[in-house]
Amino acid sequence: MCVKEKEYEYNRDIVVRPVGRGAAAAKDSVNLSFGFPATELLPVEALNRAAAGALNAEGADALHYTGGQGVAQVQEWKLNRLRKFGIEAEAENYLAVYGAGQGIELAARVLLNPGDTVWTEAPSFFNALDAFRHAGAETVGLRADAYGLDVDQAEQLLRSTEAAGGVLPKLIYVIPNFQNPSGTTLPADRRQRLAALARAYNLFILEDDAYGELRYEGHDLPSVYSYAPERVIYLTTFSKTLGPGLRLGTVIAPLNVAERMRVLTLNSPPTPFTLEIVGRLLQTYDYDGQISRLSACYRARRDFMAERVEAELGDAVTFQVPEGGFFLWLSFKEGVSATEIARLAREHGVLVVPGEQFFTGNHAPAPFLRLCFSYSNEQEIARGVHALAAAYKLLIQAQRRSL
Numbered sequence: 001m002c003v004k005e006k007e008y009e010y011n012r013d014i015v016v017r018p019v020g021r022g023a024a025a026a027k028d029s030v031n032l033s034f035g036f037p038a039t040e041l042l043p044v045e046a047l048n049r050a051a052a053g054a055l056n057a058e059g060a061d062a063l064h065y066t067g068g069q070g071v072a073q074v075q076e077w078k079l080n081r082l083r084k085f086g087i088e089a090e091a092e093n094y095l096a097v098y099g100a101g102q103g104i105e106l107a108a109r110v111l112l113n114p115g116d117t118v119w120t121e122a123p124s125f126f127n128a129l130d131a132f133r134h135a136g137a138e139t140v141g142l143r144a145d146a147y148g149l150d151v152d153q154a155e156q157l158l159r160s161t162e163a164a165g166g167v168l169p170k171l172i173y174v175i176p177n178f179q180n181p182s183g184t185t186l187p188a189d190r191r192q193r194l195a196a197l198a199r200a201y202n203l204f205i206l207e208d209d210a211y212g213e214l215r216y217e218g219h220d221l222p223s224v225y226s227y228a229p230e231r232v233i234y235l236t237t238f239s240k241t242l243g244p245g246l247r248l249g250t251v252i253a254p255l256n257v258a259e260r261m262r263v264l265t266l267n268s269p270p271t272p273f274t275l276e277i278v279g280r281l282l283q284t285y286d287y288d289g290q291i292s293r294l295s296a297c298y299r300a301r302r303d304f305m306a307e308r309v310e311a312e313l314g315d316a317v318t319f320q321v322p323e324g325g326f327f328l329w330l331s332f333k334e335g336v337s338a339t340e341i342a343r344l345a346r347e348h349g350v351l352v353v354p355g356e357q358f359f360t361g362n363h364a365p366a367p368f369l370r371l372c373f374s375y376s377n378e379q380e381i382a383r384g385v386h387a388l389a390a391a392y393k394l395l396i397q398a399q400r401r402s403l
Contacts, residue, residue: 002297002300002301029349030350031351031375031376032371032372032375032384033351033353033372034372034375035326035372036372036374037239037241037374038294038374041294043242043281043285043290046285050280050281054068054279057069057280062272063273065272066272067272067273067275071096071269071276073282074096075091078094082223082250085220085225086225086226087226089229092258093253093258094250094251095252095262096249096269096270096275097248098248098249098270100208101131101249103233103250103251104131104208105131106251106265107233107251108132108134108135108137111170111171111257112136112137113170114137115136115137115138116171117169117170118138118139118169118173119140119154119157119171119172119173120140120172121144121174122141122142122143122359123144123329123358124141124180128208129358132173137170139361140169140360141359142154142157144179146184148185148186148187148190149186151193151197154194154197155193155197162201168203169203170204171204172197172198172203172206173208174186174206174207174208174224175208175210175211176207177211177212177324177325178215178322179325180210180325181329181353181368182327182329183322183328183329184322185218185221185322187221191222191227194224198228199231203231204233205224205228205231207223207235209234209235210235210237210239210240211240211325211326212324213241214241214291214295214298214325215323216302216323217323225252232253233251233253233257234252235249237249237250241294242278242290246274246277248274295324298326301378301381302328302373303321304381305328305373305381305385306328308385308386309328309330309371309385312385313330313388313389316333316392317331317332318330319331326372326374327371327372328370329369330368330370332367332369332392333367334366334367335367335399337367338355338369339354340395341369341392342369344395347391348387348390349383349387350383350384350385352369354368358370371384371388
């Protein structure tokens with residue numbers, strides 16, 4: 001579980017005053033913005049021992065371009081591990097990458113040409129949206145509800161686009177488990193139907209499963225890949241469980257796509273020494289124990305953040321409690337600028353991400369904010385949510401004065 005957290009204390013009489021737009025965040029700001037894992041739960045000592053063991057066992061081979069045994073060890077471990085999500089793949093379908101981010105970039109480079117169309121959930125992960133734009137593709141956000149992508153709408157839009165002789169998407173990008181930023185989980189029946197649409201319309205699904213291991217309720221669901229392995233590129237990463245600084249992710253893809261991705265990486269695995277360390281670690285490390293520790297901590301922080309948001313903001317916001325992952329997705333009432341709330345919150349000591357960054361150009365963003373509960377302890381979460389609520393109240397007061 002988390003390191004024992006102190007009782008939180010903060011000044012309930014805090015007064016938030018407007019300051020200049022150029023003001024920077026305070027040095028002691030609470031970071032509820034980026035999706036970082038809990039620092040105190042990163043396996044520093046275990047990785048330190050694994051690094052020494054890799055050098056002792058592999059010697060100079062661990063430092064060469066192709067690495068030593070660790071490259072194959074990580075591959076074998078990952079292919080076995082992914083069976084829990086219904087993924088049965090061979091070595092030729094596997095590719096180690098610099099985190100899931102490189103997997104997204106490689107998929108975009110392999111599959112997309114300028115002028116192609118990518119459909120995404122709305123909202124969706126902003127780095128993926130940027131990758132598709134940089135590839136010259138048009139991104140179109142599809143409706144999502146409390147259960148993720150509205151597959152009914154996707155099917156209707158595919159049917160109508162084809163009937164009108166329009167351009168079908170080359171790719172549909174989804175985050176089925178504990179979606180970033182909304183926290184939604186795509187039900188199994190929608191996953192199966194989405195896979196069927198990929199087959200029927202000869203398009204690809206890019207399945208980003210960065211948070212799949214971090215489930216706090218319910219049971220694991222089959223991956224979209226498991227329903228149509230010839231049409232799905234599956235991505236996952238060690239960033240959320242062992243540490244983002246490792247920059248180590250996994251792609252599982254159809255053979256023709258995997259081969260083209262491998263060409264773009266010049267047939268060189270990412271950071272072979274990192275693979276040596278992780279490969280050595282996974283031979284003896286209790287990875288399931290690490291997942292249990294993370295899940296216990298994040299479940300407690302999620303519940304605590306939800307409690308503080310309800311206490312501090314009441315009916316000013318709505319949100320759903322995710323079954324896993326890192327984020328709460330707050331929806332404010334119409335007419336409230338979440339971007340302005342985020343600005344005021346930053347100036348008064350809490351960093352959050354305004355929702356506009358998670359939408360494509362075809363959507364007028366509703367007033368959303370994303371909060372991350374994984375990185376900060378309960379004392380920091382309490383202080384941050386309190387400052388966020390104060391910023392919201394300040395904005396409402398300013399709007400009333402302007403009427």
